[in-house]
């Protein structure tokens with residue numbers, strides 16, 4: 001079928017059609033895009049995030065990386081300084097422009113964690129970005145941790161390398177299955193160079209009593225676009241404990257769709273967005289309580305300088321059966337300039353009656369008294385601001401239990417902050 | 425190096441809900457090196473305002489007068505520059521910094537000031553050793569170093585933490601704004617000892633207080649009375665005792 005005139009996804013559909021062979025998932029994605037195109041601001045879920053920076057690009061789907069691209073990717077990998085955090089020897093899966101890069105990866109012990117190539121298949125994850133991912137789906141990694149096993153740490157590194165005209169786009173589709181009673185601590189880092197679009201989807205299935213910690217560091221190149229989706233399903237007594245830190249990209253949106261389908265399951269969707277200049281970052285989550293006595297927690301902090309803009313949309317759905325639900329959601333913004341902006345949309349949809357749900361949002365500037373106190377002790381104003389920003393983020397980052405992982409994020413925050421301060 | 429503080433006809437105002445409110449209305453004061461001066465005066469007379477203006481808080485606008493700190497024009501300096509030059513203010517109401525570890529805060533401050541003064545910075549180990557020693561001397565439990573700055577500190581603990589900062593920063597000129605209020609009797613003596621330990625030919629202090637008691641421990645060279653934004657009377661230590669006995673009414677009536 002030809003691209004529809006006036007459809008803002010026409011370019012992507014043309015790329016899809018040109019690829020010929022296609023899976024059912026890919027056809028489902030394409031059908032969704034053909035029907036409505038990519039969402040415009042008049043679509044409720046996209047009220048605050050404008051996709052025109054994406055639709056205005058001349059896009060292509062990234063080829064398997066050349067030697068030159070791999071060399072650039074290797075440079076990016078070194079730049080992450082994994083050794084500094086004692087992570088150089090930890091199992092890692094590296095993807096370059098959406099393609100697996102075995103030469104840069106370190107495979108985990110297969111007894112703890114099996115890794116296979118995952119063709120793009122299964123049902124379409126919710127959201128327009130997942131539809132786009134499916135349309136041009138490249139497949140990805142399928143991870144499985146056997147029952148009762150603690151698989152320890154795994155790094156998932158997605159490196160984008162944009163070169164030449166237009167934007168290469170990557171659409172990896174990864175899957176994680178944790179069998180009953182198993183554990184995994186996943187640290188996902190997205191970084192890159194040049195102009196590119198990273199559009200990953202991660203499907204998470206946690207069986208009874210399985211625990212996944214998923215910490216994301218989004219530190220994409222300044223010109224890049226980052227549009228990611230996570231779909232997580234948590235069975236009885238399991239937990240999906242996530243933290244997403246947005247530092248990079250010109251336009252970013254991270255969507256989380258998490259469902260607690262068994263009693264006593266727990267979901268955390270925490271995060272921080274540290275933005276400057278013209279950056280726009282959006283954290284959108286839909287957390288569904290589908291079983292009794294489940295627990296969802298959300299603390300999101302935003303630090304906004306320049307003319308940056310952050311969006312937080314947090315929907316919590318409590319189905320009728322989900323009695324004894326405990327839900328907490330907090331979104332806070334520190335506005336460091338008059339032109340920075342935060343848009344917050346909390347949504348509670350509660351159909352059960354025995355439920356504890358609280359949510360709150362605050363936005364404000366740095367406290368002048370605190371700033372003066374630090375300066376009166378000789379701390380230069382730039383350093384004083386950095387201290388207060390770090391303090392503001394501290395209780396969010398503090399939600400990451402693992403010290404090593406938290407250290408990676410703290411260092412990334414410091415580096416990003418130093419970069420900004422020296423630009424001033 | 426001797427640093428004299430010379431305040432000349434200082435006027436300052438604050439923006440109070442859109443209207444100008446003059447607070448300092450011509451303060452004249454000279455504190456020579458090596459001397460300790462006390463300022464007393466009724467609530468709301470402008471004592472804290474003076475201390476904030478001297479340390480560079482932005483809320484106040486200086487509308488007239490000059491302040492020289494040694495050779496330097498104090499009012500032209502940023503707050504951090506004043507600290508580096510050796511000025512220290514112990515706040516009447518110390519500020520809480522949630523999420524900022526007290527030991528890190530103290531080390532950052534000490535090193536910022538050392539850097540500005542061209543001295544080598546202290547590493548974490550050297551600093552902790554120094555901080556522990558000062559804590560011990562001031563009767564402050566080490567545990568206070570591990571907490572967030574002033575968060576959940578009792579009134580007296582906050583004041584002790586101010587004195588700890590002063591001891592670590594080794595200023596040449598300290599302003600203590602009611603550091604004695606809220607302190608128990610033992611703490612009062614410890615704070616006084618903290619100040620007395622710094623007394624030297626090149627150290628001076630301005631002590632704002634409502635109570636004669638502190639001045640029994642830290643005997644001032646001069647006592648000034650501030651009322652309605654001006655110094656209305658200066659004298660020796662006996663002036664403090666006279667005020668304790670008689671109150672401010674007579675003095676204020678005389679000055680009017």
Ligand SMILES: Nc1ncnc2c1ncn2[C@@H]1O[C@H](COP(=O)(O)OP(=O)(O)OP(=O)(O)O)[C@@H](O)[C@H]1O
Pocket residue numbers: 438439440445447465466467468469470471472473474483516
């Ligand atoms: N931010 C402000 N807005 C309005 N008025 C203020 C502000 N800060 C100070 N003032 C006023 O300025 C005057 C002087 O206050 P200041 O705190 O300097 O007094 P003080 O002499 O230190 O009093 P105390 O002995 O009670 O500590 C008071 O009338 C006070 O209300």
Ligand SMILES: [Mg+2]
Pocket residue numbers: 471472473516601602
């Ligand atoms: Mg006062």
